[in-house]
Amino acid sequence: MSDKGNILDEHYTFMRVHRQNIDFEEKDPKRMIKLSAFYPQGDNLSVDWAELCSAEETKYRASKNPERNGVIRMLAAEIRTGRFPLTLDHSPSKNNPAHSEIIGVPPRRATDIGIRAKLQSISEWVIDCKEHDVDI
Amino acid sequence: MIDYQPKIEILDKKEIDFSVVPKLRFYGGSDKTLKDKTYDWVVEQNAEWIGKVSNSPESIYFNVNDDVKLKIPISSKSLIAILEKAKYILRLEEDWDDEGAMPYSIDSWKAGAQFLISFYSWLHVNAKGSLHNPKMHHGPNGTIDIAWNEDNFRLFINIDKENNVGTFYSDTVNNQYSEGQFSLTNVRYHMLPIPYKY
Numbered sequence: 001m002s003d004k005g006n007i008l009d010e011h012y013t014f015m016r017v018h019r020q021n022i023d024f025e026e027k028d029p030k031r032m033i034k035l036s037a038f039y040p041q042g043d044n045l046s047v048d049w050a051e052l053c054s055a056e057e058t059k060y061r062a063s064k065n066p067e068r069n070g071v072i073r074m075l076a077a078e079i080r081t082g083r084f085p086l087t088l089d090h091s092p093s094k095n096n097p098a099h100s101e102i103i104g105v106p107p108r109r110a111t112d113i114g115i116r117a118k119l120q121s122i123s124e125w126v127i128d129c130k131e132h133d134v135d136i
Numbered sequence: 137m138i139d140y141q142p143k144i145e146i147l148d149k150k151e152i153d154f155s156v157v158p159k160l161r162f163y164g165g166s167d168k169t170l171k172d173k174t175y176d177w178v179v180e181q182n183a184e185w186i187g188k189v190s191n192s193p194e195s196i197y198f199n200v201n202d203d204v205k206l207k208i209p210i211s212s213k214s215l216i217a218i219l220e221k222a223k224y225i226l227r228l229e230e231d232w233d234d235e236g237a238m239p240y241s242i243d244s245w246k247a248g249a250q251f252l253i254s255f256y257s258w259l260h261v262n263a264k265g266s267l268h269n270p271k272m273h274h275g276p277n278g279t280i281d282i283a284w285n286e287d288n289f290r291l292f293i294n295i296d297k298e299n300n301v302g303t304f305y306s307d308t309v310n311n312q313y314s315e316g317q318f319s320l321t322n323v324r325y326h327m328l329p330i331p332y333k334y
Contacts, residue, residue, distance in 0.1 A: 018233045018234060018235075020228065020232050020233055020274075021233070023271065023273070026285075031285045034273045034274070034281070034283075035273070035275065035281050035283065035292060036273060036274050036275055036276060036281060039275075039276035039277070041235060062234065063234070063235070064234040064235075065234045068234060083307075083313065109303070112303065112305075113281070113292045113293070113294045113303050113304065113305045113315075114292075114305035114313075114315050116292070117290060117292050117305050117307070
């Protein structure tokens with residue numbers, strides 16, 4: 001099911017970042033996100049529409065070990081504009097009404113490093129991630 | 137225009153010791169370039185060593201793991217440090233991202249390291265001034281990312297061993313950017329952005 005066009009430019013999207021995709025030696029919050037964080041698991045990069053869920057919900061949607069993830073947010077307007085304009089579509093699923101996708105426009109190779117560099121530069125941390133498991 | 141080959145090929149053969157940095161002098165190039173605003177491509181043919189070039193008695197051997205040892209033709213502590221930190225890539229086990237990701241092959245790692253060493257060697261000979269040091273990270277789908285990620289300059293290079301392709305993207309805070317790709321077996325290093333400290 002597609003519900004395109006509802007994500008306004010001023011809306012944010014949330015995305016999980018696994019700790020293996022974080023450079024914990026790096027102090028700059030944007031630069032500590034390795035570009036490998038922006039590699040889509042499927043055809044497109046999955047994010048959550050922040051109008052329909054919280055960052056905590058995005059984090060705990062991880063199927064395994066959600067505590068090993070942080071959450072970043074990206075502004076829809078910045079995803080859609082700039083050097084590599086991308087399409088942002090709301091594509092809710094049965095289990096996740098906030099599910100959305102960032103789609104490369106024009107079609108480019110999955111390893112296209114410019115797009116990943118763009119996404120790193122427009123990301124902001126919402127939930128930090130620890131380098132190691134924390135015993136409670 | 138002559139077919140320009142990266143210096144690493146020469147260095148490998150002569151085993152130049154970079155603790156004694158050799159320099160190249162070019163004849164008929166720079167003045168003419170400034171006055172006539174045309175580049176004299178023939179200058180490369182007239183290059184000669186003017187620094188002391190000694191035969192390195194021993195190259196540096198870097199232990200990647202128990203089975204693989206890497207011979208590095210230049211003496212660079214920063215390069216060794218980069219490679220040492222990049223060993224983490226080979227320790228990533230199946231499902232390292234909790235989403236089913238596969239481990240990285242030693243061949244993929246070696247391709248990334250080989251590119252980095254070759255680019256470093258070329259930079260040491262051809263670049264004047266201070267250079268930023270990169271980090272070597274795991275990339276998408278078994279590939280390797282090499283990142284120069286600074287306040288005012290970024291250069292990202294992806295090394296895809298399986299497809300024999302490198303891709304790069306670079307930008308600055310002043311909105312200058314470039315991108316492209318190259319064959320891993322035939323890299324023209326002078327066509328890549330140089331990670332100068334501006």
